[in-house]
Amino acid sequence: MFSVIKTDNKARLGEFSCSHGVAKTPVFMNVGTQAAIKGGLSAEDLKKLGCQIELSNTYHLHIRPGDEIIKKLGGLHKFMSWDGPILTDSGGFQIFSLAKLRSITEEGVSFNSHVDGRSIFMGPEQSMQIQANLGSDIAMAFDECIKIPAEYSYVKDSCDRTYRWLLRCKDSQSKLASEKDAVNPVQQLFGINQGGIYTDLRIEHMKKIAELDLPGYAIGGLAVGETATQMYDTIETVIEYMPTEKPRYLMGVGTPGNIIEAVSRGVDFFDCVMPARNGRHGHLFTNEGIINIKNKKYEMDNSPISKECNCPVCKSHSRAYIRHLFKAKEALALRLAVMHNLWFYNNLMEQIRLAISENRFDEFKKENSLKLDKRI
Amino acid sequence: MFSVIKTDNKARLGEFSCSHGVAKTPVFMNVGTQAAIKGGLSAEDLKKLGCQIELSNTYHLHIRPGDEIIKKLGGLHKFMSWDGPILTDSGGFQIFSLAKLRSITEEGVSFNSHVDGRSIFMGPEQSMQIQANLGSDIAMAFDECIKIPAEYSYVKDSCDRTYRWLLRCKDSQSKLASEKDAVNPVQQLFGINQGGIYTDLRIEHMKKIAELDLPGYAIGGLAVGETATQMYDTIETVIEYMPTEKPRYLMGVGTPGNIIEAVSRGVDFFDCVMPARNGRHGHLFTNEGIINIKNKKYEMDNSPISKECNCPVCKSHSRAYIRHLFKAKEALALRLAVMHNLWFYNNLMEQIRLAISENRFDEFKKENSLKLDKRI
Numbered sequence: 001m002f003s004v005i006k007t008d009n010k011a012r013l014g015e016f017s018c019s020h021g022v023a024k025t026p027v028f029m030n031v032g033t034q035a036a037i038k039g040g041l042s043a044e045d046l047k048k049l050g051c052q053i054e055l056s057n058t059y060h061l062h063i064r065p066g067d068e069i070i071k072k073l074g075g076l077h078k079f080m081s082w083d084g085p086i087l088t089d090s091g092g093f094q095i096f097s098l099a100k101l102r103s104i105t106e107e108g109v110s111f112n113s114h115v116d117g118r119s120i121f122m123g124p125e126q127s128m129q130i131q132a133n134l135g136s137d138i139a140m141a142f143d144e145c146i147k148i149p150a151e152y153s154y155v156k157d158s159c160d161r162t163y164r165w166l167l168r169c170k171d172s173q174s175k176l177a178s179e180k181d182a183v184n185p186v187q188q189l190f191g192i193n194q195g196g197i198y199t200d201l202r203i204e205h206m207k208k209i210a211e212l213d214l215p216g217y218a219i220g221g222l223a224v225g226e227t228a229t230q231m232y233d234t235i236e237t238v239i240e241y242m243p244t245e246k247p248r249y250l251m252g253v254g255t256p257g258n259i260i261e262a263v264s265r266g267v268d269f270f271d272c273v274m275p276a277r278n279g280r281h282g283h284l285f286t287n288e289g290i291i292n293i294k295n296k297k298y299e300m301d302n303s304p305i306s307k308e309c310n311c312p313v314c315k316s317h318s319r320a321y322i323r324h325l326f327k328a329k330e331a332l333a334l335r336l337a338v339m340h341n342l343w344f345y346n347n348l349m350e351q352i353r354l355a356i357s358e359n360r361f362d363e364f365k366k367e368n369s370l371k372l373d374k375r376i
Numbered sequence: 377m378f379s380v381i382k383t384d385n386k387a388r389l390g391e392f393s394c395s396h397g398v399a400k401t402p403v404f405m406n407v408g409t410q411a412a413i414k415g416g417l418s419a420e421d422l423k424k425l426g427c428q429i430e431l432s433n434t435y436h437l438h439i440r441p442g443d444e445i446i447k448k449l450g451g452l453h454k455f456m457s458w459d460g461p462i463l464t465d466s467g468g469f470q471i472f473s474l475a476k477l478r479s480i481t482e483e484g485v486s487f488n489s490h491v492d493g494r495s496i497f498m499g500p501e502q503s504m505q506i507q508a509n510l511g512s513d514i515a516m517a518f519d520e521c522i523k524i525p526a527e528y529s530y531v532k533d534s535c536d537r538t539y540r541w542l543l544r545c546k547d548s549q550s551k552l553a554s555e556k557d558a559v560n561p562v563q564q565l566f567g568i569n570q571g572g573i574y575t576d577l578r579i580e581h582m583k584k585i586a587e588l589d590l591p592g593y594a595i596g597g598l599a600v601g602e603t604a605t606q607m608y609d610t611i612e613t614v615i616e617y618m619p620t621e622k623p624r625y626l627m628g629v630g631t632p633g634n635i636i637e638a639v640s641r642g643v644d645f646f647d648c649v650m651p652a653r654n655g656r657h658g659h660l661f662t663n664e665g666i667i668n669i670k671n672k673k674y675e676m677d678n679s680p681i682s683k684e685c686n687c688p689v690c691k692s693h694s695r696a697y698i699r700h701l702f703k704a705k706e707a708l709a710l711r712l713a714v715m716h717n718l719w720f721y722n723n724l725m726e727q728i729r730l731a732i733s734e735n736r737f738d739e740f741k742k743e744n745s746l747k748l749d750k751r752i
Contacts (some may be wrong), residue, residue: 035700040416040707044692065675065700073678073696081692299441302449316420316457320449324411324441331416331707 002216002247002268008361010239010266013353016053016247018137019186020077020085023052025247026263026352028345029087029271033057034064035080038276039338040331043082048312049339050346053085055271058130058140059094062120063113067133075135075183087271088136090127090169090192093145093220093252104144106161124168132176135183140218141169143192148225155196159205162194166209188215190249196221197230199237206241217242218249218269223258232261239266256285256348256372260365263352275345279337282326285344289376293337298323311343348372378592378623378644384737386615386642389729392429392592392623394513395562396453396461399428401623402639402728404721405463405647409433410440411456414652415714416707419458424688425715426722429461431647434506434516435470438496439489443509451511451559463647464512466503466545466568469521469596469628480520482537500544508552511559516594517545519568524601531572535581538570542585564591566625572597573606575613582617593618594625594645599634608637615642632661632724632748636741639728651721655713658702661720665752669713674699687719724748 001017002025014025030037030051037046046054056076061067070079076086092109095101099111099120108123122130127142143162146155173189176182191209195202209217219238222231235250242248249269250262259270275285282294286306291298293305304314305322313322313336325333355364377393378401390401406413406427413422422430432452437443446455452462468485471477475487475496484499498506503518519538522531549565552558567585571578585593595614598607611626618624625645626638635646651661658670662682667674669681680690681698689698689712701709731740 034704034706035697036704036706036708038707040711042692042708042712044688060704064704065696069676069696072676073694079694079697079700081697300445300448312420316418318449318455320441320445321411321455321457324455328410328412328436328440330410330412331414331710332412332418334707335416335711336418 002245004245006357008356008359009264011263011352011356011361012266012268013356014247014268016085016268018085018188019184020083020137023085024353025268026259026349027052027269028259028349029053029055029269030342030346031055031271031273031276032080032082033273034060035076037338037342039280039334041335041338041342043080045339046082046342047084049343050350051084051342052346053087054082055087055089056080056134056136057094058088058091058127058134059098061134062091062130063115063118067130071133071135071183077135085138086134086136087138088131088134088140089251090140090142091122091130092127092143095122096145096147106164108142124165125172128169128172128176132173132182132184132187136187137184138216139173139187139189141166141189141191143194143220145221145224146194146196148196148221150196152198152201155194155198155201159194159201162192163205163208166191166212170212170214190214190216190218190247192218192220192251193238193242194221195238197226197234199234202234202238203241206238210241210243214246216247216249216269218251219267220251222250223253228258231258232265235262235265235267256345257369259348260352260369260372264361264365275341276338279341280334282333282337284337285341285372287372289371289374291376293319293323294326295323305340309340309344309347311340311347313340313343378621380621382733384732384735385640387639387728387732387737388642388644389732390623390644392461392644394461394564395560396459396513399461400729401644402635402725403428403645404635404725405429405431405645406718406722407431407647407649407652408456408458410436411452413714413718415656415710417711417714417718419456421715422458422718423460425719426726427460427718428722429463430458431463431465432456432510432512433470434464434467434503434510435474437510438467438506439491443506447509447511447559453511461514462510462512463514464507464510464516465627466516466518467498467506468503468519471498472521472523482540484518500541501548504545504548504552508549508558508560508563512563513560514592515549515563515565517542517565517567519570519596521597521600522570522572524572524597526572528574528577531570531574531577535570535577538568539581539584542567542588546588546590566590566592566594566623568594568596568627569614569618570597571614573602573610575610578610578614579617582614586617586619590622592623592625592645594627595643596627598626599629604634607634608641611638611641611643618642632721633745635724636728636745636748640737640741651717652714655717656710658709658713660713661717661748663748665747665750667752669695669699670702671699681716685716685720687716687723689716689719
């Protein structure tokens with residue numbers, strides 16, 4: 001269930017609801033790839049960081065510990081002790097980026113696991129089965145995530161196949177959700193738009209999947225090699241063909257600036273590994289830009305990462321202490337850095353929502369979209 | 377300040393106080409070597425785990441980030457955001473186990489840092505200066521920690537020198553604490569008994585240091601190669617010569633069974649890296665013995681690490697989940713394991729105190745001292 005509460009130009013304030021709760025949009029989903037947040041954060045930490053939706057990966061959980069095991073243990077919510085909304089991706093992106101690909105056919109994809117080399121086949125039905133076993137609130141359609149650049153003819157054929165896969169996903173997902181022992185009988189399926197940077201393919205594909213009246217739609221295959229301008233142009237073009245009453249999810253994006261730009265074009269959902277990954281490298285987000293906490297200049301700095309920040313890390317710890325933890329290779333360094341960055345992203349979304357609700361999102365965008373991405 | 381509230385045979389129930397709070401004894405001090413707990417735990421986590429005294433390492437903090445920096449930042453309590461009691465060791469143990477030793481003279485010890493090879497000299501005055509800069513509540517005397525086995529004549533000479541070093545520590549520490557800008561003007565100095573497993577040397581040394589009327593006394597140089605029986609015999613012998621009205625600290629010991637045995641001989645303070653280190657290897661303490669959470673048999677086990685445990689980990693997470701985190705190499709695995717083990721140790725001490733207060737410590741010891749150390 002989704003409803004748009006208010007708009008400010010193209011930016012939308014909304015509410016997404018599912019059986020595990022309500023998320024205010026625009027929302028940033030916090031990534032827990034293997035049913036855990038990188039850096040040693042627990043589900044309890046996520047709550048404290050203002051996380052509204054957790055995102056886990058079908059591919060990783062299928063390989064380890066196995067989705068059937070998670071189902072037997074009561075589903076992913078219970079397994080990882082997170083009682084809020086969960087979105088699972090389809091496995092597609094990881095198959096095409098992490099695994100050793102063997103073949104793509106009409107049926108699906110054959111590949112070798114990046115963990116143990118084991119041969120695995122995944123098609124729409126398998127992806128839906130795994131996501132049903134996990135019991136996520138939002139299941140993503142199984143698609144081919146095409147690298148950019150790619151030939152027009154390849155992208156066209158791939159989009160057509162991804163559309164046929166979506167029809168099978170829809171069938172399969174609704175059957176699985178209605179089974180007696182379904183972990184999550186009210187799981188919602190989101191379709192994914194593809195088409196690389198070819199405007200006509202994007203539009204044609206989006207029009208076709210919009211007709212299926214799915215609970216939500218994502219823009220996939222971006223942030224995979226194109227320029228920022230190409231990304232924004234693609235969003236701007238394709239969003240015109242996305243149903244206005246359904247949530248719009250821009251997959252795997254991005255920097256604070258990317259998110260602000262995408263919100264201004266009408267996007268509601270985001271996810272990205274960036275805050276956690278950058279955090280683990282000591283790159284910390286602040287309202288003034290990105291600092292590198294390992295820098296010598298923070299050695300004697302008793303102030304928090306950001307003076308304006310109300311996160312649990314900034315309330316208790318100094319830049320000098322966190323720098324020391326990085327230098328001393330203490331695991332706590334990574335945890336504090338990831339906590340701060342995830343809080344920053346979740347709080348950024350709150351500021352975005354506030355700006356939309358007060359009809360000053362354009363002003364907010366002008367002030368922040370470049371500044372927040374700057375390394376200082 | 378220390379007072380014995382009650383005894384049960386030789387086991388003692390007591391209270392240690394300092395300007396940062398009161399600790400009920402017998403107490404297990406939680407080790408935060410580099411001003412952080414291994415596994416990504418913060419000072420806030422320590423509070424939740426029932427930690428009463430945190431222990432940090434003079435050697436490590438002198439090398440990184442530097443004790444003068446910590447002093448300028450307001451002292452170790454502020455630096456690591458821990459407002460409870462802190463004990464700092466003298467650096468001696470690490471110099472003799474971690475660093476590349478160059479020479480021991482009457483003045484002190486020359487060695488090379490294990491981090492960057494830098495040449496460092498540390499004697500009683502330097503150790504006291506570093507601990508004054510850190511501002512710990514308890515400073516440990518600078519001593520030579522002798523490996524076992526060692527020649528009688530070497531141990532005798534070393535003990536004599538350690539005694540002379542103690543006199544210099546006492547002088548130096550009291551001067552530093554009375555300086556106008558002292559971080560902790562009420563720091564307490566504990567002396568350390570040495571003597572290997574030579575009973576006469578242990579007794580002679582203990583008698584001499586007892587005369588100095590220090591705020592507390594430690595038994596050092598154990599758990600470094602001797603058998604458990606030799607360790608217990610040494611404790612039993614030397615404890616007769618330790619002042620009854622002062623806290624008795626057995627350094628670097630040990631397993632739950634070791635601790636119970638030592639409490640039954642009159643020891644009040646403990647510290648050990650074992651709960652954190654074992655945790656990081658997946659070895660988790662329970663009331664039935666030690667389990668290896670990586671074992672295949674826990675793959676589908678929805679129960680907590682220990683059904684009787686009230687720690688934050690056992691309240692929220694299953695064996696199956698923690699096993700998955702270890703297998704998937706997630707940092708959260710280490711954090712949850714260390715949290716559980718530290719809580720187990722802190723709770724063990726609470727059970728010990730309860731048993732003493734109810735005059736049933738012997739019974740408690742019989743029931744637990746072998747069982748808790750057993751791998752199951």
